[in-house]
Amino acid sequence: MSGRIRSEAFKSKVMSAHDAAELVKNGWNIGFSGFTGSGYPKAFPEALAAVIDAAHHQGEEFKIGVWTGASTAPELDGALARTGGISYRAPYQSDPEMRTAINNGTSYYQDIHLSHMGPQVSQGFLGKLNLAVIEATAINEDGDIIPSSSVGMNRTYLEHADAIIIEVNSWQSEGLYGMHDIYAPAGFLPPNRVPLPIQHPGDRIGEKVMKVDVDKVIAIIETDSPDRNTPFKLLDDDSRAIANNLLDFLGNEVKQGRLPKNLLPLQSGVGNIANAVLAGLLEGPFEKLTSYTEVIQDGMVDLLDSGKLTVASATAFSLSPKAAERMNDNAAHYSKKIVLRPQDVSNHPEAIRRMGVIACNGMIEADIYGNVNSTHVMGSRMQNGIGGSGDFTRNGWISSFVTPSTAKGGAISCIVPMVNHVDHTEHDVQVIITEQGLADLRGMAPRQRAKLIIDNCAHPDFKEPLREYVKLAEKKANGMHTPHDLATALGWHVRFLETGTMVQ
C-alpha cells in the first residue's frame, strides 16, 4: 500500500477497481469527483466501463446516471460514454465521446448551472444517489478525506450517496493538505440556511478535510496516475487582441472611478482567451489583484508567482502538464495563496454579488441584441454546457463575453441576427469582446446595442449583411423594441447547415 491510507477502518476496504466496479447495479446514479480534468477517479470508471460492456455482451440492460463536478477526462466520460451505458449525464461535460453520445441521442444530458447542482442534489430533485466515487490525496488516521486537485461536488455526493468508493491517488501531492476549504454548515438547507460568511476571496470558512460515514464506504482503490492536463495552445493574435480590448476597458473603468485601482475579484472562463487575459495582466499595470473564480489555470499561477495576484479562490485546477508538475512540487507553498472550495461556494451567487466579481467567459456566438449562446451549435448540437458562466454573469459586477468574430475559417460569423440558443439573456450581458473591438452595452436599449455590436465587434465580412438584416427587420417587425424578421432571423444558421457557410 502507498501509505496514503492511514485509518485502519479504511485499509480493510482496499480492493481492485474491477472488484469495486462489480458492486455497481444497473440503473444506479453515480456521483463522481472531477472538475475540468482534475481530481476525477482514475481507475474505477474504466473498470466500470468493462463491467457495463460485459453486461451488454450478455444482452443485459446496464445503464447508469453519471453526475460529476463538471467536465472530467477520457478515462471517465470517454470510457463510460463509449459503452453506450450512460442514460443521464449532468451537470457539465466537454469530452468528445460524451458529446457524441449526447448528440446522437444515446445519452440524455441536463445542462445545469454549476452552483445549482449542489442544491438540486440536496433537495432531492435529481432522485436517489446510489454511489459516490471520489478521488482523494490521502485518508487521515481518523478517517478524514483529504481532497485532491478538485473539490467540485465531492462534499455533497459524500453526504447524500448510499454507498461510497474512495480512490486514493498517490500522484496527487500531499502538499495540497490545507489548500481546501470545505464549507458544510449544519443549517445548509432552508429554512435554516445562514449567510455565507465570505467577504474576501481568501476567506477560509470551512474544514481542510471531508468527513465520511465509514459504514457507507464499500471500497477503497489505490491509484498513482496524473490528471489529464491538456497543454494549452500558444497564444495567437486574436486571443491577444481580445485580451487587450478587455484590459483597456478595465483600465478605463478605473479612470472613470467605476472600479478600484486593484480592480475587483476576477473570474475568467477556461481556454486560450482566458489565458491570454491572464498573460496580459502579467504585463499590465494592475497590482494587488485577487481572483474569485472556478478554475486555476496556468496564467493564474504565473500571476501568483509574480506577486501581482495576491490570492485565488476556485474549485479546481485546470493546469498544463508542466504547470501541474510545478503545483505538485510546491503545493504547500501555493496553499497559502490558493483556496479550493466546493463548487456551490466557488460559484455562489451570494459571494459573487457581494464581492462584485468581474466575469469574463467564452461564448459560441452573440446576437446583435446582446443575447449570448454558450452551448449550442446550429440550434440542436451540444458543445459543452453552460458551466459556471451563468453564476458569474448574472451576479458579477461586470459581465463580459469573448469570442473571435468568426469560426470555421471565416465561414461562420460569431455575431448573428439571432442566436440559435440563449444561455445568457440580453438582461445579463454587459460587454461583448472580439478581436475587432469591444461593445459596452451598459445603459443601452436593444437597437442601440445592435449598432454598437455590429460596428465594434463583427468581422468586416459580416458587417454589411448584419446592417442589411437590421434594415429588413425594422421594416418587417411588429414592434421597434427588438426589431426582428422572424422568417429570416435564423436564416444565417440555416444557410450554414445547407451550404457549409454563412456567407451569402
Next chain:
Amino acid sequence: MSGRIRSEAFKSKVMSAHDAAELVKNGWNIGFSGFTGSGYPKAFPEALAAVIDAAHHQGEEFKIGVWTGASTAPELDGALARTGGISYRAPYQSDPEMRTAINNGTSYYQDIHLSHMGPQVSQGFLGKLNLAVIEATAINEDGDIIPSSSVGMNRTYLEHADAIIIEVNSWQSEGLYGMHDIYAPAGFLPPNRVPLPIQHPGDRIGEKVMKVDVDKVIAIIETDSPDRNTPFKLLDDDSRAIANNLLDFLGNEVKQGRLPKNLLPLQSGVGNIANAVLAGLLEGPFEKLTSYTEVIQDGMVDLLDSGKLTVASATAFSLSPKAAERMNDNAAHYSKKIVLRPQDVSNHPEAIRRMGVIACNGMIEADIYGNVNSTHVMGSRMQNGIGGSGDFTRNGWISSFVTPSTAKGGAISCIVPMVNHVDHTEHDVQVIITEQGLADLRGMAPRQRAKLIIDNCAHPDFKEPLREYVKLAEKKANGMHTPHDLATALGWHVRFLETGTMVQ
C-alpha cells in the same frame, strides 16, 4: 399645508408642481418613485409633461431619461410618454402609452432585472442622475422621509441624484410609519459589501425612514391623490385550474419530504393567476405560511387576515381600490405583519437563495424545451418587461411559470416549438403550468421535457402539431440534444404575423 411636512427646512421649499417642473432641463435623467402603480409622484409628472409639450410647441428639443422602481401609472408613464419626450426608460413598465412609445421607436427602453437596477445606478453604469422625484407619506421634524406605498428604488435615487423633489401625499396613511425597512449599510459597494443579514421574511434590518441631504432638495410638492389601483377581474376557470395544479404540486412536494409542511417563503408574480393561487391557499391545507415577494396583492392581505400567512415581505403594494382602502384604514395593524423593503433587498439573490423562495411567475409563452419568454410578442414587440421574475426564478428553491395554454381566443398557442425571445433559459425553469396540467422538468434533458410539456401543458388543439414539429426536428437536426429545425422553429410566429393565427 397638510401638516405632513414637519421640518422647517423643508416647509420653506413648498411650491407648485408646475414651478417645480420648470426647474427641469432638457437631457436630464430623472429617478421617480413608483412600483406597480403605488407610491409614484402624483402631480409632478403631469406638470413636467406640460413643460415638455410647451417646449416642443416652441420647436425646442426636450427629452428626458425616466428611471423608476418598476411600472407606475397613467399619470406618470402615460403622461410623459404622450409628450414623445422620453428618450430612455428603465427598468420596467406596463403602461399602454409607454408601451406604444417603445414599440413605435420613440423611446429606448432597457429591460433590467429589478435587483440589478440599484447596483447599476450606484456603480455609475447608467450615467448621471440629475433629479430624484419621490413620493412620501410625511416628512418628520428632523427631516427624515417616511415612504409611502412603495419603496422600490427610492433610497438609491435619493442618494445619487444631484437634486431632489419630494411629493408629500396626504392620501397615504400615516399608519404606514414603521412598515418600511430601509437597508443602507455603510459598505454597500464592493470591496466593502457585507452579508445581507436577512434569514427570515420578517427580519427587519434597516431604518423606518429615508435620509436626505436637505441642501439637495429643490422643491416640496403637496398632493392628496390615491394610487392607481386597478381592480382585478373576477377569477375565471383557467386561473382556478392553474392555481389548483400548482397547489397539488406543492402538496406532493411536502408529501415527498422535499418541502416543509408550511412550505417555504412564497413569491408570486402580479396578475389574476397569482391572485387565484393566493385564493387557493386561503382554502387550502397549508398553515403558517410566509411570503418573500415583490408586491402585496389583495389575496395576500386576505391570507394575512385569515392567519394562514404570518408575514409578508415586499417592496410595494399592488392593491385594488377596495383593498387599498382597507390597508389605509388599518396600516398600523398591518405594519406588524408586512415589511416593505428597497427592491434590491426584496429581490436580492442572496436572500432569495438563502431562504429558498418558491417562485411563481406569469409568462407570455414557453417552448417545448423549457425556455420561457416573459416579455416579447412575436419577436419584436415589448409587452411589459422581465421585472423581478429573473431574480426569483434563478435563485429560488423552485421556479415555476404559469399561463393559459392559449391566447387570443385560441389563435395563439402559449406552448411553441421555439420561443421568440428568451428571458428565462432552459437552465432556470423547473415547472410549467397551464390550465391543462403541470410539467415538472426537474432532472430532465431537453427531449424529455418536450414530451412532458406537450403531453401535460399544451392545448389539445396544438398537441399534434407540436408532436409533428418534434418529429420533423429530430429528422432535420444536426444533433439530438435539443432537436430543432431552424428553418421552421419560429414558423408558428411567422404564420401568426401573416395570417392572424398559429392554427394551420
